[in-house]
Amino acid sequence: MIHAMKSEDIKNLNIAIIGAGYGGAAAAKALSLLGANVNVYEQASQMREVGAGIGLRPATMDRFSTWGIFDAIAKVSSPSDYFEILTATGEPIMKDTWPEFGGQAHTYLIHRGDFIEALLGVLPEGMVHLGHKLESIEERDGRSVLSFTNGNIAEADLVVGADGIKSVVREQLFSDKGPCSPESTPTVWSFPPTTPTDWWSTTTCGCTSARAPRSICCRFATGTRCPSTSLP
Template sequence: MTKTPRIAVIGAGLGGAAAGALLQQAGYDTRVYEQAPAFSRLGAGIHLGPNVMKVMRQIGIETQLAEMGSHPEQWFSRDGKTGEYLSRIPLGQQAREQYGASYITVHRGDLHELMVGALDPNRLHFDKHLVDVDDRGDKVIMHFADGTTEDADIVIGADGVNSRIREKLLGKEAPTYSGWVAHRAIISAEKLKAYELDFESCVKWWSEDRHMMVYFVTGDEKEYYYVTGVPEPEWNHDSSFVESSREEMRQAFVGYHPTVQALIDCTETVTKWPLLERNPLPLWHDGRLVLLGDACHPMKPHMAQGAAMAIEDAAMLVRCLKEVGAEQHQEAFELYRQNRFERASRVQQVSHDNTWLRENEDPAWVFAYDVHDVALQYPATAIEEQSA
């Protein structure tokens, strides 16, 4: 490999965009390949905890995000039917002081636009659907659906739950349907003014087997978003989501608090998505190929940390490449896995169990984490070589 290896990132979602931006910032010859023909402002919200905002700081977009996002003072958990408060988790100024950055909620599309804007536009390629990848030892050849090929020294699979890179490493295997679906909708906050109810800036409504998470996605609080977790035994649709309806929502949340009913009444369009998972993978990298985010640890969104783990992965991978040297890619990849596997697996399990912040607890193990500053844990073989 040359001193400046050529790196390819497959997928320009949040994890891929973070990897591409940080690699380009570090001076690596990095190109990002995205299968979509273009990006659009998809109707979804996202939580960005202090652990993620520290990565946004490194990318250079923390201030812009802080200006556009909503800053909840607390995370509330409430009983879905009675409205009783189950937990109150301080955020706001306490998050900034205790965890080192803000906690915000924002429109996923607005976040994505900022992250893509941090990439070199001449090295971001749309409409590039990867169909095959060939690691030849000295380089990797990528084959795209449009008939073109590209080569790179390192290929990062940030291509989601149905990752082609994961399939190359571990064989074809469909992700596991969790038995849960998520309904997603954005509501105009103007509509809510007709109700004499308190629409809090960040609240999760719980019952035994389902929930609704609700929060603002803009700093001016004009858009209010909800995402649910509802049991559904089977997913028999070929598409990644389907249209839902107010009627379906009313059936799913019958007997829930009047505030939840008001949200359903104000819903104009709502979609339904299957929640997919995988067991922790035995392999995150091989040769010149390495995975991050949903490609290696897809999880339910019930901790609001799925995208966060992908972004943390990206930052840690870049840190390890800089630490070891990209020319020593296999050592860098193993150092990356060593420093991500336990944390990602823990978040994956807690997300699966759906217990996060239902009761008062200390979230510092998630929010105080700083991927740029945490002490690196070296694999046993590396420690042995250093002491020899």
């Protein structure tokens, strides 16, 4: 029988998180605040600025405020008051403000690399271990034993898989088929800036329906020109 884990059950657990992206880094912060002993294992030998940008909704920023890391995120992001969706020729489809949550009313636009760097920056020194690519997970005497390609071995009471679309954790524990079927058509977001003062985005929907045009543009109201971004 599977039992739901309560906050008090987390305290003093040894938790291994595989992957130091923003999912792994955020999980590490949350679990450490609950009193867990957390170690994060990242396969890359150094963290690089990769990926595009993202929008952190008011609910997310409210959670960061609760965790005490709001300022660290806000310092490297730009607040947006509202968003517009336009056709490819610039005609407005809709305009709306972001939904308020808690004490937050803005979506913060941030580059993925800056977001990860900010999250890792609020973690205790020594919590993140670079150059650790997971090779296998075994269960021994009720604990998980993790073997890495560099020869190191670690033990944990709980393992969190945050190692992306090619997750070794998922493959080891569940399936090697991947998260998507070959028949599925993903939505692809692309955000090239077109002028020095405006920043636009184009989404490819993978749909030719007249009700869902193939290309639309989004413009976000912000006080400064930001890096390209997408909405999670």
